[in-house]
Amino acid sequence: MSRLQFERVDGVPVARPSEDIDAANALVLRDELATSLQGADTLVLDLGATRYVDSAGIDMLFRLAQIVALPSAVAIHETVEQALGAVSPRCGA
Amino acid sequence: MDNDGGTAEDLGHPGTAERTLDYVSLEQMLSDLLERIRSSLQADTAAVLLLDADRGVLVARAARGLEEEVRQGVQVPLARGFAGRVASQARPIVIEDLSRAEVVNPILRQRGIRSMLGVPVQVDGRVIAVMHVGTLQRREFGEEDISAMQRAADRAAAAIDSAQLSEQRAVTEIMQRTLLPYALPEVPGVRFSAKYLPAGSGVKIGGDWYDVLPLDNGRLALVIGDVVGRGVLAAAVMSEIRTALRAYLAEGHELSRVMALLNDLLVSMGRGRSATAAIFDYDLERGELEAVYAGHLPALLLTAGGEARFLEQFQGLPLGIGIGQEYIPQHYPFPVGSSLLLYTDGLVERRGESIEDGLERLRTAAESPAREDDASLADHVYRGLLDESTLEDDVALLAIESLPLQRTMQLTLKADTSELAWLRRTLGRWLAGQGIQEEDLFGMTLAASEAAGNAIEHAYGPHEATFTVLCERDDEEVRVIVRDEGSWRESHPYGRGRGIGIMRALVDSAEVERGERGTTVTLRKQLPGDAR
Numbered sequence: 342m343s344r345l346q347f348e349r350v351d352g353v354p355v356a357r358p359s360e361d362i363d364a365a366n367a368l369v370l371r372d373e374l375a376t377s378l379q380g381a382d383t384l385v386l387d388l389g390a391t392r393y394v395d396s397a398g399i400d401m402l403f404r405l406a407q408i409v410a411l412p413s414a415v416a417i418h419e420t421v422e423q424a425l426g427a428v429s430p431r432c433g434a
Numbered sequence: 435m436d437n438d439g440g441t442a443e444d445l446g447h448p449g450t451a452e453r454t455l456d457y458v459s460l461e462q463m464l465s466d467l468l469e470r471i472r473s474s475l476q477a478d479t480a481a482v483l484l485l486d487a488d489r490g491v492l493v494a495r496a497a498r499g500l501e502e503e504v505r506q507g508v509q510v511p512l513a514r515g516f517a518g519r520v521a522s523q524a525r526p527i528v529i530e531d532l533s534r535a536e537v538v539n540p541i542l543r544q545r546g547i548r549s550m551l552g553v554p555v556q557v558d559g560r561v562i563a564v565m566h567v568g569t570l571q572r573r574e575f576g577e578e579d580i581s582a583m584q585r586a587a588d589r590a591a592a593a594i595d596s597a598q599l600s601e602q603r604a605v606t607e608i609m610q611r612t613l614l615p616y617a618l619p620e621v622p623g624v625r626f627s628a629k630y631l632p633a634g635s636g637v638k639i640g641g642d643w644y645d646v647l648p649l650d651n652g653r654l655a656l657v658i659g660d661v662v663g664r665g666v667l668a669a670a671v672m673s674e675i676r677t678a679l680r681a682y683l684a685e686g687h688e689l690s691r692v693m694a695l696l697n698d699l700l701v702s703m704g705r706g707r708s709a710t711a712a713i714f715d716y717d718l719e720r721g722e723l724e725a726v727y728a729g730h731l732p733a734l735l736l737t738a739g740g741e742a743r744f745l746e747q748f749q750g751l752p753l754g755i756g757i758g759q760e761y762i763p764q765h766y767p768f769p770v771g772s773s774l775l776l777y778t779d780g781l782v783e784r785r786g787e788s789i790e791d792g793l794e795r796l797r798t799a800a801e802s803p804a805r806e807d808d809a810s811l812a813d814h815v816y817r818g819l820l821d822e823s824t825l826e827d828d829v830a831l832l833a834i835e836s837l838p839l840q841r842t843m844q845l846t847l848k849a850d851t852s853e854l855a856w857l858r859r860t861l862g863r864w865l866a867g868q869g870i871q872e873e874d875l876f877g878m879t880l881a882a883s884e885a886a887g888n889a890i891e892h893a894y895g896p897h898e899a900t901f902t903v904l905c906e907r908d909d910e911e912v913r914v915i916v917r918d919e920g921s922w923r924e925s926h927p928y929g930r931g932r933g934i935g936i937m938r939a940l941v942d943s944a945e946v947e948r949g950e951r952g953t954t955v956t957l958r959k960q961l962p963g964d965a966r
Binding site: 344359360361363364365393395396397 | 650852855858879880887890
């Protein structure tokens, strides 16, 4: 089961998925994330509470970018603040 | 009006009552009885309405010439309408002209019934039903008709009562099975035992319950509760609460939220009954408990050293009293070797004794080390406190013992991805017990989860397939062996293609053996020097 928490910080969608992202919830989570974007071209995924991501979860995260046609690929930051800092001025990641 | 043919005397022939004991169906018995009455009183319709005392209504149960009354489930409130007055006044009532009388049931008018005679059906002075006949032509029911009808009702009363009771008993037996506690789950490193003893003879159900169900991420919910009152009604409300609680827990809410939702639900259901409950979230990996209480007695914790103490609690109000209550969670350490006792007040309360004395008796019984061979903890505690002959109230008791995992652990899992999170947590606990530390533990856990993911995909058919995970160690290494009986798939359209690469990157070695009878994946990790 997926437990997605979602908010917008300065208009940028920030999603905090459940503790585990695995074959059991990857597809549900992908659909929830895609829906939560609502036309935004950037999504910050806060994996601070996530402990396990299995191959199905990794696959989902990379495919999500294609499905919702995000302009750039996946970038990894240490904190949500850094991620938001990277996207807000649009200087790339 | 003339009642010739002496039929009035035959109406309630004793045979009617005796034969009915053999009837399986109350409907059939009533229907035969009504046919007799209708023909002997030369009426056009005959009907019987049974009293539902709990709801204060008469419910149409059998009819002749008025069959739709039963089909439509006509209900007449007590003291209202024709049948309602017969019941509340407990005497025969005659209506000569229906068009001038208050009638609740519209069918009587629709069918053009003109005159009616109704009599109460009583057992030991208690009204259990109303029987009535009707005629399409205006008719004056005479004393003789009334007394014949009343005699018929009197003679049928015992049969109706016993048929109703045996019907209730049959329903109760079926319900009873659904109301019994759910089976306790098999969880490595945890031993559950329980006692469930409804008070009183006969119906072995009550308002007490316990429950154990898996939560997300390998945690367990432990539940104890007690609906006020006894018997079938308390059990019915218990069943509603238990199911609602399971549903709220499955939705993944915080415990405090679950309890608040449950409280609001019980208030809004308007059952007029309150309940006490305690819910625990047992994190097996961290060895911690979180609890919320709604007016329930404190759980008893037994430490590894054998000391028993009641857990301090933030007590919330019992469920069902008022909407919008707050329930505050409390956390407790619960390391391996500890035990927890959840119970209802029937275990500790005795007439003429304070609750403090009862609690102290429980604490002493739990600390008593002399456990009989093979006795579960629940049995041990129970025997130290009560025997069934002294049972005054329902008792539910659930004991949870946290045990060290064995050196070798074998898990049999459903071939369903919902098992993966539970597998990772359980394996994590086992690895930690073998001295495997953080990064290695994480690597082996995730590798085994990948192998399990493959095993789940290999499972064929819609029926319930399983796979096994064997965890073993020697002085050098730990091995996790995942076996299924399906055929290996090299890659899968969704994600699995990365699985084997991930496995190899995370552990010392990952061997995949594909045989005709299934696939075996063996994962190895060297033990660190200090864990050998």
